[in-house]
Amino acid sequence: MIYLVRMDVALPATMPESDATELKAREKRYAQELQRDGRWAELWRVVGEYANYSVFDVAGNDELHELLAGLPLFPYMRIQVTPLAAHPSRIAAEEDLAPGNP
Ligand SMILES: O=C(O)CC1=CCC(=O)O1
Numbered sequence: 472m473i474y475l476v477r478m479d480v481a482l483p484a485t486m487p488e489s490d491a492t493e494l495k496a497r498e499k500r501y502a503q504e505l506q507r508d509g510r511w512a513e514l515w516r517v518v519g520e521y522a523n524y525s526v527f528d529v530a531g532n533d534e535l536h537e538l539l540a541g542l543p544l545f546p547y548m549r550i551q552v553t554p555l556a557a558h559p560s561r562i563a564a565e566e567d568l569a570p571g572n573p
Pocket residue numbers: 478480498499500502521522523544
C-alpha cells in the first residue's frame with residue numbers, strides 16, 4: 472500500500488543542541504536505510520517549514536505504524552497519514568508495463 476505522510480517536527484526549545492544534533496543524525500540514518508530498501512519512496516522538505524512530505528510503500532497500516540513509531544524524532548512529531556489508491560488516469564511507469572511483470 473502507498474501512503475502520503477506529512478511529518479511536522481517540533482523539538483522542545485529546552486533540548487540541548489547536542490541532543491538535537493544526535494537525534495537528527497539517528498533520524499537521517501533510519502530514513503536512509505528505509506529509502507535504500509524501497510519502503511520510504513519519497514522524501515521532500517516543505518518549503519519554509521520544519522516539515523516533510525513522504526511517500527511510503529509498505530504492506531499496510533501495521534507496518535507503516537511500526538516504521539513511524541520507530542523514528543528517532545517520533546516523540547517530537549505531528550504525523551498525518553493519507554492512504555493512496557491507484558488513479559485510473561495515471562500513466563504507469565515503464566517497468567509496470569513490461570511484459571511478464573506481475
Ligand atoms: O527533517 C525532517 O523533516 C524529519 C526527518 C525525516 C527523515 C529525516 O531524516 O528527517
